Amino acid sequence: MFKSRLAPVTLALLLATGAQAADLNLDQMSESDRAAFGEEVRKYLLENPEVIMEAVRVLEERQQAEQAQGDVELVADNADAIFQDGYSWVGGNPDGDITVVEFLDYRCGYCRRAHPEVLELIESDGNIRYVVKEFPILGENSVLSSRFALAVRDIAGDEAYESANEALMALNAEMEPPVMRKLAETLGLDADAVLAAMDSDAITEQLAMTRALAQNLNISGTPTFVMGDELVRGYVPLDAMQQIIAAERQEG
Incomplete structure (x- = not known):
């Protein structure tokens, strides 16, 4: 004793x-x-x-x-799946010198808080490649939101996905069929085609691969960012993100 x-x-x-x-x-x-x-x-x-x-x-x-x-070691060991998975949406500057990857959930309050700051970071910097990993972990509405966003991309392409991403970040309704249908129509899309695509095997596989990657990286919450070779867990304000990017450039 x-x-x-x-x-x-x-x-x-x-x-x-x-x-x-x-x-x-x-x-x-x-x-x-x-x-x-x-x-x-x-x-x-x-x-x-x-x-x-x-x-x-x-x-x-x-x-x-x-x-x-x-x-740092986890990022290095999983670099291809993080930065070049071949299916995640890529925005910002595709040829940027720094890649920022975000694991997000549309129903996550901190993801919504971070969203305008992430967009400002990318726009004001001009040299950031931005990758979105759909990582719905907060229940069925989260899963349906990600499936909707990915279906929009399959049906109408990257620009439509970006618009859907914006809309879903601001949406405060349950993802019921009438809501999803109205959202698709608001985006100028064929609602029947989007809703039908949501259950595709390809989307199911994408979500499963991202979930497996998150497990390999010990990611259990959103938002989580990979900035260069640094794993940033949780919300960080714009000025902190800018400091991280500056440090990554200096080290590179």
């Missing part, structure tokens, strides 16, 4: 002071020495509680650095 209570405190002290674990061997201490040491640790921490927060900060920084390095 004593050792289990002492271990986290000992770790905190080692991290905060820069000491090495080899410098301290509790197993070689007598019971009285361990008790005395424990009391000294307790006394020190009561007098210097900021040590715990400092140790936690150091530990979190190390974990973040390890995750970032792991993410």
